Structure formats: structure tokens, C-alpha cells
Amino acid sequence: xSTLTHRSRPTRAPITSTTIVLIVLALAxxxxxxxxxxxxxxxxxxxxxxxxxxxxxxxxxVAIGQTLVxxxxxxxxxxxxVVSLSSLVAGVTMAGQTGNIALAVVLALGVSALIGLVNGLxxxxxHVHGFIATLGMGLILAGYLGSNYKGSAxxxxxxxxLIGATNIGPVPVSTLIMLGCAVLVILLLRRTRVxxxxxxxxxxxxxxxxxxxxxxPPVILAHVLCSMLAGMAGLLLxxxxxxxxxxxxxxxxxxxxxxxxxxxxxxxxxxxxxxxxGTLGGVAIFAVMDNVMGVLEVNSFLRxxxxxxxxxxxxxxxxxxxxxxxxxxxxxxxxxAADRRVTEEVA
Amino acid sequence: xxxxxxxxxxxxxELPRHEGGALTRLARTLITPGGAVFVLxxxxxxxxxxxxxxxxxxxxxxxxxxxTAPIAIAAIGQYFVIVSGEFDLSMGSVVAMQVVxxxxxxxxxxxxxxxxxxxxVALGALVGVINGLATTILKVPxxxxxxxxxxxxxxxxxxxxxxxxxxxxxxxxRQIGRGGIRDVPVLEIIPYPAIILVVLAxxxxxxxxxxxxxxxxxxxxxxxxxxxxxxxxxxxxxxxxVLSSLAATVSGIILVGYAGxxxxxxxxxxxxxxxxxxxxxxxLGGGRGWVLSAAAGAxxxxxxxxxxxxxxxxxxxxxxxxxxxxxxxxxxSARVWxxxxxxxxxxxxxxxxxxxxxxxxxxxxxxxxEN
Numbered sequence: 001x002s003t004l005t006h007r008s009r010p011t012r013a014p015i016t017s018t019t020i021v022l023i024v025l026a027l028a029x030x031x032x033x034x035x036x037x038x039x040x041x042x043x044x045x046x047x048x049x050x051x052x053x054x055x056x057x058x059x060x061x062v063a064i065g066q067t068l069v070x071x072x073x074x075x076x077x078x079x080x081x082v083v084s085l086s087s088l089v090a091g092v093t094m095a096g097q098t099g100n101i102a103l104a105v106v107l108a109l110g111v112s113a114l115i116g117l118v119n120g121l122x123x124x125x126x127h128v129h130g131f132i133a134t135l136g137m138g139l140i141l142a143g144y145l146g147s148n149y150k151g152s153a154x155x156x157x158x159x160x161x162l163i164g165a166t167n168i169g170p171v172p173v174s175t176l177i178m179l180g181c182a183v184l185v186i187l188l189l190r191r192t193r194v195x196x197x198x199x200x201x202x203x204x205x206x207x208x209x210x211x212x213x214x215x216x217p218p219v220i221l222a223h224v225l226c227s228m229l230a231g232m233a234g235l236l237l238x239x240x241x242x243x244x245x246x247x248x249x250x251x252x253x254x255x256x257x258x259x260x261x262x263x264x265x266x267x268x269x270x271x272x273x274x275x276x277x278g279t280l281g282g283v284a285i286f287a288v289m290d291n292v293m294g295v296l297e298v299n300s301f302l303r304x305x306x307x308x309x310x311x312x313x314x315x316x317x318x319x320x321x322x323x324x325x326x327x328x329x330x331x332x333x334x335x336x337a338a339d340r341r342v343t344e345e346v347a
Numbered sequence: 348x349x350x351x352x353x354x355x356x357x358x359x360x361e362l363p364r365h366e367g368g369a370l371t372r373l374a375r376t377l378i379t380p381g382g383a384v385f386v387l388x389x390x391x392x393x394x395x396x397x398x399x400x401x402x403x404x405x406x407x408x409x410x411x412x413x414x415t416a417p418i419a420i421a422a423i424g425q426y427f428v429i430v431s432g433e434f435d436l437s438m439g440s441v442v443a444m445q446v447v448x449x450x451x452x453x454x455x456x457x458x459x460x461x462x463x464x465x466x467x468v469a470l471g472a473l474v475g476v477i478n479g480l481a482t483t484i485l486k487v488p489x490x491x492x493x494x495x496x497x498x499x500x501x502x503x504x505x506x507x508x509x510x511x512x513x514x515x516x517x518x519x520x521r522q523i524g525r526g527g528i529r530d531v532p533v534l535e536i537i538p539y540p541a542i543i544l545v546v547l548a549x550x551x552x553x554x555x556x557x558x559x560x561x562x563x564x565x566x567x568x569x570x571x572x573x574x575x576x577x578x579x580x581x582x583x584x585x586x587x588x589v590l591s592s593l594a595a596t597v598s599g600i601i602l603v604g605y606a607g608x609x610x611x612x613x614x615x616x617x618x619x620x621x622x623x624x625x626x627x628x629x630x631l632g633g634g635r636g637w638v639l640s641a642a643a644g645a646x647x648x649x650x651x652x653x654x655x656x657x658x659x660x661x662x663x664x665x666x667x668x669x670x671x672x673x674x675x676x677x678x679x680s681a682r683v684w685x686x687x688x689x690x691x692x693x694x695x696x697x698x699x700x701x702x703x704x705x706x707x708x709x710x711x712x713x714x715x716x717e718n
Binding site for chain 1: 487488502503506621665677
């Protein structure tokens with residue numbers, strides 16, 4: 001908030017948020033290895049690494065999508081319901097037949113994309129804040145799921161279940177797919193025009209608009225991709241559980257946990273700053289934490305307490321360290337102008 | 348709050364204290380989002396009574412008010428936080444914590460009611476202080492702070508109770524939520540929750556007219572400007588969080604009477620409260636909205652559910668209707684506020700320097716107290 005006047009530009013080398021995330025992740029890994037060793041287990045055994053990576057994949061999909069939306073200055077609270085819906089739609093369409101897999105995947109992702117499209121249009125055309133638009137969409141989907149599905153439905157054929165079960169070495173295929181999606185999203189953000197526009201719109205929609213961008217398309221795209229990635233998470237859950245479930249998304253708490261992972265990864269909740277790499281770090285931190293607490297057999301309710309504390313503490317560390325010191329994206333001119341303007345206001 | 352609003356064109360003209368007569372001003376108030384929610388609530392009430400005339404009897408109306416009181420109180424608490432530009436997602440877990448505390452500590456011993464209630468209030472205030480300080484001093488977004496608080500508190504409560512219903516406070520304590528003043532003419536009964544709600548609503552209106560309330564709104568509208576004009580932003584916001592947690596505490600005390608003791612009693616309360624506040628036309632991001640509109644939003648929501656109930660809509664569709672309503676309400680209020688508000692900033696957006704302030708510096712004597 002008080003960024004404009006008081007802290008001068010850094011003279012020392014700036015520490016970006018991603019660096020801190022990776023440092024925190026390294027610390028978490030070291031602490032995890034030590035704690036696991038005290039429990040008499042090997043943290044780096046292939047089985048354990050595979051378990052950690054499995055833990056990253058589902059939240060990873062959701063969090064990558066959430067990163068896009070948050071970069072655009074919005075939020076997506078409807079993801080858990082999209083996850084559930086996608087698992088149900090795909091499960092029911094497959095109905096145990098291998099031949100239906102392609103159709104089911106396309107249908108599930110299509111439905112997800114449609115939900116994202118509606119979210120994006122409501123946010124950018126009707127000017128409803130993302131929090132409300134997606135909270136509302138989440139409620140709408142919750143009502144639909146609760147009214148039409150009384151319990152698990154559909155079934156995944158064996159070929160589809162293999163996606164969830166196969167490992168290449170210690171690395172699960174699901175994690176590879178997630179990382180593939182992450183690379184695509186990183187390329188989208190770094191190499192394409194719409195990716196740059198997304199940062200601009202998230203950073204300051206007014207400035208972006210006055211600079212001649214159409215502010216709606218990046219935000220809509222972000223919402224569509226976010227929902228589709230949540231749909232992917234739903235498909236993956238279907239592959240693991242072999243049935244679609246109407247409550248699987250909300251049980252996972254993917255809405256708030258993904259936002260937490262994104263913010264843990266150094267992305268600014270207000271939008272405009274951050275990247276997918278940090279988010280992957282955030283997701284990995286969660287996965288390591290969960291794994292260590294699982295090995296130590298911490299009570300599952302107490303795990304929530306630890307998660308809550310870690311989220312707040314980690315974000316507090318970022319807030320102290322880096323937000324103001326990030327090098328200005330458009331050179332020093334702009335901040336100088338802003339400084340002058342604010343001092344004039346004071347005077 | 349919604350009376351003096353400078354229009355775009357007449358910046359240099361000195362604004363009269365009132366424009367138009369009382370009726371004109373009432374009409375103008377009713378078309379703002381904060382006023383429209385009262386019209387919405389009235390329409391819904393009429394529809395409910397039309398579908399079930401016995402609902403219109405004073406006795407069942409006052410019982411309805413009593414039933415709605417906890418969520419309305421939570422909405423009033425959430426209002427303080429939202430109008431200051433923050434969120435409180437920890438309300439539901441505070442409710443759960445208080446309910447479980449009451450159930451386990453009071454038990455069947457009436458003499459413990461008072462000390463345990465004091466403890467609950469103290470703990471509620473403590474949660475608010477922690478939320479507020481972490482938001483303002485540590486500069487963590489309130490969304491994340493209160494999310495962490497929600498996880499931590501609900502995890503603790505579930506851990507301590509094992510996730511099952513435990514304890515049962517003495518009946519005289521449950522009377523706070525369940526009972527009322529009996530043998531009242533016309534109304535039959537005045538439920539205690541309704542009385543608590545009225546007292547708190549009056550208190551909230553009074554508070555919003557005090558310097559604290561004015562500063563709170565100013566902080567929500569533009570924290571930088573509020574800070575530069577000498578408000579201690581961190582302290583004002585921290586107090587808003589304390590009020591929110593205390594409101595959740597009161598809701599919890601009332602809910603013990605209705606729902607009994609279970610760690611899931613408060614679940615989803617924060618989002619319902621936020622929904623009510625937003626339906627009441629309060630702008631997420633702060634700086635706009637009336638506290639009673641937030642309470643009216645809670646009533647509108649409950650009336651809507653009652654109406655759906657009477658119309659025979661399956662309760663599983665309630666979230667869907669709630670979702671549609673909340674999106675429509677906010678879309679509509681975005682239209683209306685955009686006329687009176689400078690370019691919108693999201694609730695999470697940082698302050699953008701207002702360029703118009705430099706191009707047209709206000710001449711002395713024409714300031715209206717806003718911006």
C-alpha cells in the first residue's frame with residue numbers, strides 16, 4: 001500500500017519472490033528429510049518421492065489455473081465444484097467403456113471450459129468481482145451437483161485408470177502431465193501477447209485500458225484455462241478413484257488451498273505479479289509438509305492447524321522481504337512519476 | 348454515507364446539504380444498492396406471505412426475525428471488515444470454536460455461564476486482534492490471514508472434539524438462543540435473539556456515525572488517503588476484525604440454543620455472511636455501503652430460502668439460487684455504483700493514484716469531505 005513514496009528503489013540485488021519460494025522449499029525438504037529420518041524412514045526413497053509427487057499433481061493443476069486467474073486480478077472459488085463435475089461427467093460418459101475415453105475427456109474439458117467462459121464473462125463484462133462471480137458460480141454448481149447426483153456415479157475403464165497408476169521411475173505420469181501443462185502456461189505467459197496483457201490487466205486495469213489493451217480477453221482466457229485445468233484435476237481424480245464423485249472437490253478444499261498455494265508461491269493476491277514456477281514451489285511445499293506429517297502420523301485435524309500457520313507465516317515473510325523491491329517492470333520513470341504525483345497530493 | 352456524493356460534472360459547485368425534499372431523497376436512496384436491498388426484502392416478504400399467509404402473522408414474523416438473527420449479526424460483523432477493505436473468512440470457525448467451548452466448559456453447571464461467556468468473548472477478541480495485526484502489521488492479505496486462521500481454528504476444534512458432537516450446555520444458557528419474553532400482546536413472544544439483533548444493529552449504526560466508523564469507511568475507500576490524513580489505519584482495521592470476531596461469538600452463543608453443540612455448526616458462515624453483506628450493496632474492496640443494508644441482505648437471503656421452501660423447491664437447489672442471486676445483485680450494483688464512484692478498484696487491488704486529483708486541484712471551500 002505504502003509502496004509509492006517511502007521505500008526507494010533497491011540498491012542491493014533484488015531477491016525475487018521465486019527465489020524465496022525455492023529457498024523455503026529447500027528448507028522444507030531439509031526439515032522433512034531430518035524429521036523423516038527421526039521417524040526411522042528414508043525421505044528420499046523412491047516410494048516416498050513418488051508419494052510426494054503424486055500429492056503435487058492434483059493441487060498442481062488447480063493451482064496453475066488459479067495462478068492465471070490471480071495474475072489477472074481475479075479469483076476462482078468455483079474450482080472444487082468444477083473438479084467434481086468434471087469427474088462425474090467423464091465418469092458417467094465413460095461408463096467403463098475404453099472406446100468412450102476420448103469423448104468423455106473432451107466432454108468434461110468442454111463443460112469446464114464453458115463454466116470458465118461464463119466466469120470470465122461475468123467478471124469482465126458485468127464487472128462483478130471475481131470473488132463474488134466465482135463464489136456464485138460455485139454455489140450454482142454445488143446446487144446442481146447436490147440435486148442431480150446422490151453419490152458416486154460412472155466408472156473409469158482400466159486403460160484410463162492407468163494414467164493415475166503408472167510411474168516412470170519414481171515419477172508418476174500424472175505429475176508429468178501436470179508439469180507439461182505448467183510449461184505450456186509458462187510459455188503462454190512469457191511468450192505470447194495475451195500472456196503479457198494478462199500481467200498488465202492484473203497489475204492495473206485502468207492503466208492497461210488507457211494503454212489501449214482490451215482488458216476483457218486476457219481475463220476471460222485466464223478463467224477458461226483455470227476451469228479447464230480444474231477439469232483436468234477432476235479427470236485425474238477419476239483415474240485414481242475410478243468413479244466420479246460429487247463431493248471430491250469440496251472435500252479437497254481446492255478453492256482455498258489452491259489460492260494459498262499460489263500466494264505461498266509468491267504471486268501477489270492483488271494480481272499482476274508472480275509466476276507459475278513459484279506456484280509449483282508453493283504446491284511442492286504443501287506436498288512435502290503433508291508427506292512429513294503423514295510419516296510422523298500427525299493427527300489429520302492438527303495438520304490443518306500446521307497448514308494454516310505455515311501459510312500465514314510464509315506469506316508474512318514475503319510481505320516483509322520482497323514486494324516493494326521487485327524491479328520495476330517499466331523502468332524507473334513510471335515510479336518516479338507516481339512518486340511526484342503522490343507528493344503533490346500530500347502538499 | 349450515501350447522501351453526499353459529488354457528481355462528475357459539478358466538482359466546483361458547493362454542494363448543498365440536501366437536495367430535494369424528503370421523498371425525493373428517499374427515492375434516490377432506494378435506487379442505490381444499499382437502499383434497493385430493503386425493497387428486495389420487502390418484495391420477498393410479500394411473496395412469502397402470498398404463498399403462505401400464516402407467515403404474515405406477527406407471531407411467526409417475530410420468530411422468523413429471531414431465527415435470522417445469528418446470520419444477520421454475523422453479516423453486521425462482516426460488514427465492518429468488508430467496508431474497511433478486507434475479508435474475514437475465519438467467522439465460521441470462530442462460531443464453531445465458541446459453540447464447542449460453550450458445550451464443553453459450561454456443561455450442566457449454571458454458575459459457570461458467566462465466566463465461560465467472558466472467556467468466549469475474550470477469545471473472540473483475541474482471534475480478531477491476531478487477524479487484524481497479521482493483516483496490518485505483517486502486511487499479509489486478510490484473505491490469507493483469515494484463511495490460515497480458519498484452517499488453524501477449525502483444525503483445533505475438530506482435533507479437540509474428534510469431529511463429533513460433544514457436551515451439552517445447561518438449558519438456561521441455551522435459552523439465550525431459544526427462548527424469549529413470553530406473553531407479549533400481539534407478538535406472543537419476543538425471542539431474545541431478535542432483541543440482541545436490534546441492540547447490536549443500533550449499536551452498529553451508532554458506531555458507524557462515530558469517528559471510528561467514518562475513519563473505517565475512509566480507510567476502506569482509500570487507505571493511503573486515510574493514512575495521509577492522520578488516521579491510524581492499522582488500529583482502525585484491527586478493531587474491525589475484533590468486531591467481526593465478536594459478532595461471530597454472539598452468533599455462536601445464539602446458535603447453541605438452536606442447533607446444539609457440533610463442530611460443524613459454523614461451517615460456511617463466513618461465505619453466507621459475505622453473501623449477505625454483498626447483497627446489501629456493500630462494495631467488496633471497501634468504502635461503500637450501509638451497515639443496516641448488510642443486515643437487510645441477511646434477511647433478504649433468508650426470506651428467499653423461506654420462499655423456495657414454501658414453493659416446494661428441493662433444498663438441494665438452495666445454493667444454486669443463492670449463487671444466481673449474488674451474481675445478479677452484484678452485477679446490478681456495479682451498474683449503479685459506477686455512476687457515483689471513481690473507476691472501480693477490486694477489493695484486492697492496491698491503491699492507484701487518482702489522476703483527476705492533480706488535473707483539477709480542489710479550490711478551497713469546495714471540498715465536500717470525500718476523496
